[in-house]
Amino acid sequence: MNKLMQFGEIVDGYDIPVLNEREIRASAGILFLATYTSLMFILFAGNFVLVKYVISCFLLDLLIRVFINPKFSPVLILGRLMVRNQVPEYVGAPQKRFAWSIGIVLSAIMFYFLVIVNAYSPITGIICLICLIFLFFEAAFGICLGCLFYPLFYKNKVQHCPGEVCDIKSRQDIQKVSLVQVIMLLLFIVSVFFATRLLQEQFSKRPHDLFKSSTTVKSR
Template sequence: MIPFGEKVAGYDIPVLNEREIRAAAGILFLATYTSLMFILFDGNFIPVKFVLTFFLLDLLIRVLISPRYAPMLIAGRLIVRKQHPEYVGAPQKRFAWSIGIVLSSVMFYLFIVVNVYGPVTGVICLVCLLFLFFEAAFGICLGCVFYPWFFKKKIQYCPGEVCEKQHYQHVSGRQVLVLALFVAAILPAVYILKQHYSKPPHAMFRHAQ
């Protein structure tokens, strides 16, 4: 039996390196997003079928065999190998990846076995992209949020120590106001600048006529 996670001194439970997990999520997000662009702009479903197959296989290896042999996690480790590890609890990650297996299995059945697409596949793709983006960009494991709903054990060693910390970084009212004003200014800015921005660019070094 291959243990799930690594035993590291100072940690009570098996852990995983959050940095390599985020790197792997970033790779998968880029691959999934690019394949969806092929569908949106070219109607080409071939890339997403390949990405979905590799995505599901990678998750199956993580959960059923060991994360240390999952190709995307190995790639992630190679990318961040010079960074200091940030260890997080392995149990909640295994649960989150199990959710990913369920979602990607449904997608595999619909896209590849039945060869159909529709609102269901669209929603699942968006959910997967959301999960991957939050993991890669913010270090937030959305799948881990549901872990306490099914297990009574307390979650340990969350990214950023959000499980243990009681005092969070303060965001002032002024900062929230600035963000709100920035978001509110986007729509009128688009309307005002649309005509100018819609002009096609010309080559920087075009030949003189």
């Protein structure tokens, strides 16, 4: 029974329960895609049906992770299937549990307003944006934003962070960003800014069907 309800896996060489960061990132990507898609339905079609399903599934999945066992989370199971051929990257379970608890609070508020009260407001919009940012950073960069708040509430040292960011002392040469690289990044940003001014008219033209004759397009 204890093993059924435990949070995290016991792995040789680790003194605390751990989770597989690769499947966590995969599940975050799945949830991000679902949440983002439901948001597009709201913005372009005024359709709130999909987001209600997404929020309900999101909340249920997080409740299973935190209060039962991450092993039985449907989205984590799907993430595990997606990355099952990759070598696991173990991360500490305690900080993940804290981060997912934040997710429960946010999704529960969304569930209350959008599903039970059936109303939207700036509150739901802001929370949705926060959830998207959290999911994107986890999926794209492997950065658990919720985990950053863990030391503020617990005195225990954070262990086994993704990429060992909580233990790293100095960056290797391949991780360092030179002045030339910074200049290249700034030049790219500036060029994009000016391109939006110079090419706005050209880019605003509606594309025509490649396989229809130009005369047909002009006649329209």
